[in-house]
Amino acid sequence: MNFRSRHIGNPMTGATTSNTPPRIRCTRIHKSYAAPVLVDVDFDCRPGEVHALIGANGAGKSTLAKIICGLVRPEAGTMTLDGMPYAPAGKPDAEAAGIHIVHQELNLIGTLTVAENLFLARLPRRLGMVDRRRLRRDAREALARVDLAGLDPDTPVARLGVGVRQQLEIAAALAQHCRLLILDEPTAALMDPQIERLFGHIRRLRAGGVSILYVSHRMDEIRRIADRVSVLRDGRLVATRSAAELTTGEAVHLMAGRDVESVAATARTPGPVRLRVRGLSRDKMVRNVSFDVYAGEILGIAGLVGSGRTELLRAIFGADRAEAGTVAVGDVPPRRFRSPRQAVAAGLAMVPEDRKEQGLLMPCSVRINATLAHLRAFRRWGGQLDGHAEAVAAEEAGAAMDLRSAGVEQPVAELSGGNQQKVLIGRWLMRDAEVYLFDEPTRGVDVGAKATVYRLLGDLARRGKACVVVSSEMEELMALCDRIAVLSQGRLVRTFARGEWSHQRLLAAAFENVTRTPAASGEEDV
Amino acid sequence: MSDDVHSAVRSRGWLADYVGMIVVLAALVALFSMMSDRFLTPRTFITIANQIPDLVAIAVGMTLVLVIAGIDLSVGSVLALGASVLGVAMTRWGWPLLPAAMLCLVAGLACGALNGVISVGAGIPSFIVTLGMLEIARGGAYLVTDSQTQYIGAAVEGIGAPLPGLQVSPAFLIAIALVVAGQFILSRTVFGRYLVAIGTNETAVRLSGIDPRGPKIAVFALAGLLAGVAGVFQTSRLSSADPNGGIGMELAAIAAVVIGGTSLMGGRGSVVNSFFGVLIIAVLQTGLAHVGATEPTKRVITGAVIIAAVLADALRNRWSARALIRRLSVG
Numbered sequence: 125m126n127f128r129s130r131h132i133g134n135p136m137t138g139a140t141t142s143n144t145p146p147r148i149r150c151t152r153i154h155k156s157y158a159a160p161v162l163v164d165v166d167f168d169c170r171p172g173e174v175h176a177l178i179g180a181n182g183a184g185k186s187t188l189a190k191i192i193c194g195l196v197r198p199e200a201g202t203m204t205l206d207g208m209p210y211a212p213a214g215k216p217d218a219e220a221a222g223i224h225i226v227h228q229e230l231n232l233i234g235t236l237t238v239a240e241n242l243f244l245a246r247l248p249r250r251l252g253m254v255d256r257r258r259l260r261r262d263a264r265e266a267l268a269r270v271d272l273a274g275l276d277p278d279t280p281v282a283r284l285g286v287g288v289r290q291q292l293e294i295a296a297a298l299a300q301h302c303r304l305l306i307l308d309e310p311t312a313a314l315m316d317p318q319i320e321r322l323f324g325h326i327r328r329l330r331a332g333g334v335s336i337l338y339v340s341h342r343m344d345e346i347r348r349i350a351d352r353v354s355v356l357r358d359g360r361l362v363a364t365r366s367a368a369e370l371t372t373g374e375a376v377h378l379m380a381g382r383d384v385e386s387v388a389a390t391a392r393t394p395g396p397v398r399l400r401v402r403g404l405s406r407d408k409m410v411r412n413v414s415f416d417v418y419a420g421e422i423l424g425i426a427g428l429v430g431s432g433r434t435e436l437l438r439a440i441f442g443a444d445r446a447e448a449g450t451v452a453v454g455d456v457p458p459r460r461f462r463s464p465r466q467a468v469a470a471g472l473a474m475v476p477e478d479r480k481e482q483g484l485l486m487p488c489s490v491r492i493n494a495t496l497a498h499l500r501a502f503r504r505w506g507g508q509l510d511g512h513a514e515a516v517a518a519e520e521a522g523a524a525m526d527l528r529s530a531g532v533e534q535p536v537a538e539l540s541g542g543n544q545q546k547v548l549i550g551r552w553l554m555r556d557a558e559v560y561l562f563d564e565p566t567r568g569v570d571v572g573a574k575a576t577v578y579r580l581l582g583d584l585a586r587r588g589k590a591c592v593v594v595s596s597e598m599e600e601l602m603a604l605c606d607r608i609a610v611l612s613q614g615r616l617v618r619t620f621a622r623g624e625w626s627h628q629r630l631l632a633a634a635f636e637n638v639t640r641t642p643a644a645s646g647e648e649d650v
Numbered sequence: 651m652s653d654d655v656h657s658a659v660r661s662r663g664w665l666a667d668y669v670g671m672i673v674v675l676a677a678l679v680a681l682f683s684m685m686s687d688r689f690l691t692p693r694t695f696i697t698i699a700n701q702i703p704d705l706v707a708i709a710v711g712m713t714l715v716l717v718i719a720g721i722d723l724s725v726g727s728v729l730a731l732g733a734s735v736l737g738v739a740m741t742r743w744g745w746p747l748l749p750a751a752m753l754c755l756v757a758g759l760a761c762g763a764l765n766g767v768i769s770v771g772a773g774i775p776s777f778i779v780t781l782g783m784l785e786i787a788r789g790g791a792y793l794v795t796d797s798q799t800q801y802i803g804a805a806v807e808g809i810g811a812p813l814p815g816l817q818v819s820p821a822f823l824i825a826i827a828l829v830v831a832g833q834f835i836l837s838r839t840v841f842g843r844y845l846v847a848i849g850t851n852e853t854a855v856r857l858s859g860i861d862p863r864g865p866k867i868a869v870f871a872l873a874g875l876l877a878g879v880a881g882v883f884q885t886s887r888l889s890s891a892d893p894n895g896g897i898g899m900e901l902a903a904i905a906a907v908v909i910g911g912t913s914l915m916g917g918r919g920s921v922v923n924s925f926f927g928v929l930i931i932a933v934l935q936t937g938l939a940h941v942g943a944t945e946p947t948k949r950v951i952t953g954a955v956i957i958a959a960v961l962a963d964a965l966r967n968r969w970s971a972r973a974l975i976r977r978l979s980v981g
Binding site for chain 1: 838839840841842843844846847850851853854855856857858859860861917918
């Protein structure tokens with residue numbers, strides 16, 4: 125009962141915390157994958173506190189959440205739970221200790237019923253059979269706790285909407301002993317009324333002494349629901365503030381840090397319009413997007429995770445069918461591509477985000493991968509393939525891309541990530557398209573290969589091609605692009621020309637629509 | 651230019667692809683030669699050669715289907731349907747062999763194309779669609795023939811009977827030609843490259859601006875056509891069209907193809923090795939008969955060989971995967 129007596133409305137006074145140990149305390153947490161993801165992070169969350177965690181893409185928010193809920197083990201650092209040492213070996217450990225996470229991508233099984241999902245790991249049994257009656261009774265209790273008393277426990281989850289599913293996940297967490305609930309981007313898929321209900325639950329949980337770690341991008345929500353806010357930047361926890369005191373402008377500034385001076389792209393003279401996108405819409409992920417890309421220009425697309433960047437490229441390329449809008453390549457009449465085949469025929473090329481799943485034929489050779497989009501050039505009589513010409517062309521493309529391989533017959537599965545990416549880009553260089561779409565072209569790529577990719581993009585632009593680059597790394601876009609368009613919630617909110625942008629301004633634009641307060645775009649100096 | 655590294659790599663790989671199967675085949679022949687002194691005679695091999703053309707034709711088509719990660723369970727029934735229309739055309743309608751054989755091929759092609767259009771067009775797994783076609787074509791064969799075997803006689807025997815000087819039948823020679831053509835298509839043509847690519851990663855193919863549906867439908871149509879060819883071969887060998895013909899043939903063909911190292915997961919396969927797979931099964935059956943094994947024993951042993959072959963293949967792949975990991979961690 126000690127935390128109930130605490131004054132929740134003003135947590136920054138901190139007076140009550142001197143004798144109560146924090147619910148969770150992380151001390152000097154360190155984690156790295158290829159690069160450091162979390163560096164010396166000190167973090168704590170009090171009993172009955174809603175603590176928000178914010179930061180730009182890749183700042184380490186999710187990793188910290190995963191460490192606390194036992195999904196990831198830190199390389200260094202310690203944690204305590206209510207003053208006791210806490211070192212979960214896995215998610216079950218964390219759950220036994222009362223720490224639960226509700227993921228952004230929900231973990232419910234659509235074909236099972238509500239009740240079955242709630243108690244999946246510990247279905248009540250009688251004589252080896254599932255005790256349906258008890259299952260239903262327990263489920264009703266759990267549902268009542270999250271305001272879902274009206275929901276039939278026998279409904280298959282597939283029939284429920286996203287909001288209800290999320291409440292269900294929370295119910296599943298609460299059906300067990302819960303001391304700390306981690307919500308990872310809980311409102312990403314919710315509409316306003318659903319958000320209100322979620323906040324209602326959060327307040328009730330807080331009043332009951334449950335601690336909540338709230339990972340989100342949305343500043344206005346954070347101000348409404350959180351007691352304190354911690355900001356992560358490049359794996360470091362740079363500030364912990366009272367949520368009521370933190371302005372959006374300040375938050376953006378903390379997330380961005382100082383501006384990185386952009387590596388000047390060599391001057392290019394844009395030509396006529398090569399790609400004209402008008403009113404493109406798809407499935408709420410892409411909303412009425414219009415822009416032009418000129419010959420010899422590199423246009424960057426920035427935005428938060430889930431802002432519709434990949435979806436925009438896929439809709440342009442016909443990989444997903446857009447519901448409205450047109451795309452025009454060069455001078456031909458605008459149309460909407462219904463398949464990548466049509467887009468490629470019109471002169472588009474796309475290097476997809478996930479090269480293993482969507483780009484490469486992993487067990488096949490460099491040669492086979494490099495020539496896939498352009499096999500017609502190697503066709504001889506009777507549809508026969510000229511393997512030798514293929515090998516020569518693949519060799520040339522490899523040399524132009526600085527490819528490090530044991531020859532063109534080496535399977536691409538054996539290459540490093542950077543060299544795989546070079547093969548994939550080489551596929552489209554061989555084909556010679558007019559407009560190139562790159563989705564995260566340097567993700568998972570080493571520094572050397574990154575430089576090669578940048579050089580290639582520059583070469584393409586100089587040869588008069590139009591390039592569109594999606595990237596989560598603002599520095600990369602600022603170094604590479606002539607203009608940067610910023611997406612927020614599927615809309616193109618602003619386009620910056622070189623010289624107009626700064627890290628803060630881009631980030632502020634990315635948060636537009638997301639926060640409903642005026643963006644801080646004009647306030648900072650370049 | 652022939653001395654450059656890449657063609658050298660490729661030609662070495664080309665030979666290495668078949669060595670394993672030839673060794674297994676030779677070992678089986680040696681084994682049965684030791685166990686029975688009547689086994690190692692020209693007669694044994696001529697008998698085998700004249701028995702297998704229908705299975706070879708079907709295995710060629712099945713290889714291509716498995717390469718695109720599909721499966722065709724209907725080929726045995728389609729063979730029977732083709733044979734049935736051929737038989738009825740010759741016996742009841744008095745057609746000559748050539749147009750009747752053409753009709754048989756058209757029936758096979760139509761069944762295969764239907765398999766392809768439905769499974770690819772509607773996105774239904776080919777396992778289900780061809781399972782349905784297995785029933786439909788078998789029923790069709792009974793309907794066409796009123797469930798009676800159509801005895802045709804000498805008019806149809808030319809294709810399956812041994813040629814005087816060669817001892818082997820024209821059917822066998824055609825089957826060999828089909829194997830060569832199938833291997834050529836798979837490894838040396840744009841179409842074949844698309845099949846391998848589709849079986850490896852269909853999404854990547856689509857995002858490379860290639861519509862995978864055309865090649866996929868074509869493969870099922872081709873498998874149907876080859877089942878029709880097999881129908882002609884079988885009718886000729888038996889001198890009659892049997893609506894019960896080809897029962898279980900789809901499984902025999904899958905067994906042969908899988909023994910030949912073609913992956914059920916798609917993307918990897920060899921028509922020539924499928925042919926060796928057919929030979930291994932045929933030598934095994936004949937050899938076991940020579941050493942006096944009963945029909946049930948033959949089935950047990952054949953089944954064990956199928957599993958052993960796939961097991962050996964899986965182990966080989968795992969080893970090469972481990973070697974790959976070692977190489978990566980060193981390099």
